[in-house]
Amino acid sequence: MTENIAIITAHDGKNISTSTWELYAFAKKLKVHTTADICFFLVGEDTRKLAEEINSRTGCPAIAADVPNTGNYHGEIYKKTLAHLLAEHSNDYILAPHSISGMDYAPALSIILNGSCITGVEDIKAEGDVLYFVRAMFNGKLQADMQSQGVSNSSPLILTLQPGAFKPLQPNKKLSPKIIHGRFDFSEDRMRYQGKLPSPSQGSNLAKAEVIVSGGRGIEEQENYQFIEMLATIFPRAATGASRPICDYGWAPYKKQVGATGTIVSPKLYIACGISGSTQHLQGIRDSRFIVVINKDPTAPIFQVADVCIVEDLIKFIPILVEESQKRKTPKGN
Amino acid sequence: MKLLVCIKQVMESGSEIIIDDSRHGLTYSNVTRFEINKYDEYAIEEAILIKEKFGNVHIDAITVGPSRSGDALRRALGIGADEAIHILDETKGYRPPITTASWIAEVAKDRNYDLILTGIMSDDEMNGQTGPMIAQILNRPCAGTIIKEEISSDGKTITIEREIEGGAKDVFQIDLPCVLAVQTGINSPRYPSLSKVMRAKKKTFDLILAESLKKPGQQPKLHALGFPQKMSHGIVLEGSPQEKAVQLLDILVSKSLA
Numbered sequence: 001m002t003e004n005i006a007i008i009t010a011h012d013g014k015n016i017s018t019s020t021w022e023l024y025a026f027a028k029k030l031k032v033h034t035t036a037d038i039c040f041f042l043v044g045e046d047t048r049k050l051a052e053e054i055n056s057r058t059g060c061p062a063i064a065a066d067v068p069n070t071g072n073y074h075g076e077i078y079k080k081t082l083a084h085l086l087a088e089h090s091n092d093y094i095l096a097p098h099s100i101s102g103m104d105y106a107p108a109l110s111i112i113l114n115g116s117c118i119t120g121v122e123d124i125k126a127e128g129d130v131l132y133f134v135r136a137m138f139n140g141k142l143q144a145d146m147q148s149q150g151v152s153n154s155s156p157l158i159l160t161l162q163p164g165a166f167k168p169l170q171p172n173k174k175l176s177p178k179i180i181h182g183r184f185d186f187s188e189d190r191m192r193y194q195g196k197l198p199s200p201s202q203g204s205n206l207a208k209a210e211v212i213v214s215g216g217r218g219i220e221e222q223e224n225y226q227f228i229e230m231l232a233t234i235f236p237r238a239a240t241g242a243s244r245p246i247c248d249y250g251w252a253p254y255k256k257q258v259g260a261t262g263t264i265v266s267p268k269l270y271i272a273c274g275i276s277g278s279t280q281h282l283q284g285i286r287d288s289r290f291i292v293v294i295n296k297d298p299t300a301p302i303f304q305v306a307d308v309c310i311v312e313d314l315i316k317f318i319p320i321l322v323e324e325s326q327k328r329k330t331p332k333g334n
Numbered sequence: 335m336k337l338l339v340c341i342k343q344v345m346e347s348g349s350e351i352i353i354d355d356s357r358h359g360l361t362y363s364n365v366t367r368f369e370i371n372k373y374d375e376y377a378i379e380e381a382i383l384i385k386e387k388f389g390n391v392h393i394d395a396i397t398v399g400p401s402r403s404g405d406a407l408r409r410a411l412g413i414g415a416d417e418a419i420h421i422l423d424e425t426k427g428y429r430p431p432i433t434t435a436s437w438i439a440e441v442a443k444d445r446n447y448d449l450i451l452t453g454i455m456s457d458d459e460m461n462g463q464t465g466p467m468i469a470q471i472l473n474r475p476c477a478g479t480i481i482k483e484e485i486s487s488d489g490k491t492i493t494i495e496r497e498i499e500g501g502a503k504d505v506f507q508i509d510l511p512c513v514l515a516v517q518t519g520i521n522s523p524r525y526p527s528l529s530k531v532m533r534a535k536k537k538t539f540d541l542i543l544a545e546s547l548k549k550p551g552q553q554p555k556l557h558a559l560g561f562p563q564k565m566s567h568g569i570v571l572e573g574s575p576q577e578k579a580v581q582l583l584d585i586l587v588s589k590s591l592a
């Protein structure tokens with residue numbers, strides 16, 4: 001029997017999520033170094049259509065389970081179902097997104113399946129027969145090459161993939177679907193879903209803003225958020241944003257939070273001031289057309305996504321920038 | 335009610351990062367300062383809020399690490415934990431989360447905690463595995479990215495809000511005992527109080543040698559640490575702040591952005 005590279009499919013019940021196609025791209029790269037075949041696993045309330053889509057588009061087998069009460073991620077049911085499905089197949093590698101749910105079930109699965117777990121993977125490197133999984137530490141300031149010895153179907157390696165690390169690969173073959181579909185009831189009474197509460201970012205003006213000036217922990221004090229507001233005034237219509245800690249400290253309301261758990265923005269211009277560039281923040285600004293970074297640390301990871309890099313103390317630099325801008329607006333000779 | 339808070343000592347944020355010759359760890363100097371992992375500070379605070387609300391609550395703080403990480407425990411006591419457990423591990427090099435989680439689970443197993451709190455991840459290694467692994471080893475329900483919790487008056491269940499992508503929250507009621515991994519913003523961590531710090535100074539830790547605990551079989555290894563290759567495609571502005579300001583404005587005008 002050939003072994004699998006198992007992909008845990010992320011979806012919202014109706015559509016396959018982009019992160020699944022990122023996992024597929026990652027799996028293809030991994031496959032080059034192994035003899036294993038790619039296979040998709042799906043858990044949801046009604047998975048048949050999604051499984052057919054995956055299977056017909058990729059040609060890879062899809063193993064799908066309909067399980068009640070999984071419309072919203074439910075850790076207990078998810079872990080039980082996946083453990084059951086995965087144990088019925090022979091997997092060397094199990095790939096999941098490094099999403100909030102992936103972060104919850106992947107480490108647990110590695111224990112249930114007697115495997116090992118590497119989270120937040122961004123790349124694979126091969127040296128001879130040995131594979132290294134590259135992941136970030138210290139908010140992207142360090143990179144670690146991780147390795148797992150003795151990967152086998154009796155001790156699989158569970159990996160979570162950092163969103164955005166791989167370009168999604170979305171094939172469009174039109175094969176007639178062959179899927180394995182089953183129904184399970186892993187109703188779990190230790191944990192009961194009670195409902196959903198809206199995001200404080202709902203309706204935030206950031207999602208549509210064309211220019212956004214954001215401040216991070218580099219502002220150091222609440223009153224220094226005025227520098228962010230000051231910089232925003234040089235543009236005719238600019239919104240102000242913030243990194244998560246600024247909102248956690250109560251220095252700006254949560255509706256201003258940009259990032260994975262805030263608003264995903266796509267302005268023409270994003271100016272990041274005193275923000276280090278954590279993956280969660282970067283996930284929110286990836287679609288910005290032009291990024292300017294003001295940070296006093298030249299090694300801050302946010303510079304890696306910047307179009308213009310300015311290594312300066314924002315508290316000194318922003319007033320100078322605003323003054324220069326005003327000089328241009330005032331006609332000469334006055 | 336008995337609570338366990340798992341904390342990790344990490345290098346102070348903004349510290350210079352120096353990779354050691356083995357490329358398996360970092361070099362610390364006598365100016366290197368350490369602090370409690372930011373996410374764990376929220377976990378400690380949440381435990382103290384539970385204690386303040388219910389009264390009859392005992393809080394243990396636990397850490398795995400070398401002797402210097404005792405400072406993190408002392409700080410946790412200074413903030414309001416009742417007792418500290420130090421799993422002393424002086425071995426150099428990388429300790430994967432499965433090892434940390436196995437050891438904590440082994441120590442926690444017979445101590446009957448109603449609730450185990452961890453941070454959602456550590457600032458340094460960012461694995462985010464310790465909480466979910468402890469829960470799985472102890473076969474307890476688990477939830478992460480917790481930004482609100484409320485224990486029922488009978489002490490049997492806890493209602494939590496779990497933040498998901500985009501900032502919405504899923505609400506669950508979970509049976510105790512369980513494990514929760516706490517997200518920032520759940521509360522405002524307090525500073526240590528002088529009286530508690532004085533008391534903490536005199537306190538002895540429950541010291542457990544890592545060698546006396548079982549090492550898990552399967553564990554990932556750290557092959558090498560490195561600095562990421564600079565991939566920036568951006569222009570780095572040079573000159574005085576004024577010159578940089580002028581250059582930036584010129585670029586923005588040329589791109590019709592200002």
Ligand SMILES: Cc1cc2nc3c(=O)[nH]c(=O)nc-3n(C[C@H](O)[C@H](O)[C@H](O)COP(=O)(O)OP(=O)(O)OC[C@H]3O[C@@H](n4cnc5c(N)ncnc54)[C@H](O)[C@@H]3O)c2cc1C
Pocket residue numbers: 100139215216217218219220242243244245246257258259260261262263273274275276277278279280281284294295296297300312313314315347454455479
């Ligand atoms: C599940 C999860 C979800 C998350 N979701 C989000 C999210 O949606 N959005 C988000 O932002 N974060 C999110 N985070 C938090 C994230 O991991 C980081 O902790 C956070 O983004 C860091 O914010 P920061 O860059 O402002 O702070 P830091 O990382 O502390 O960076 C501060 C930066 O300011 C610079 N600086 C300091 N002083 C100055 C100065 N005077 N002038 C110029 N520069 C200066 C420093 O060099 C540093 O680079 C999430 C984390 C988790 C675990």
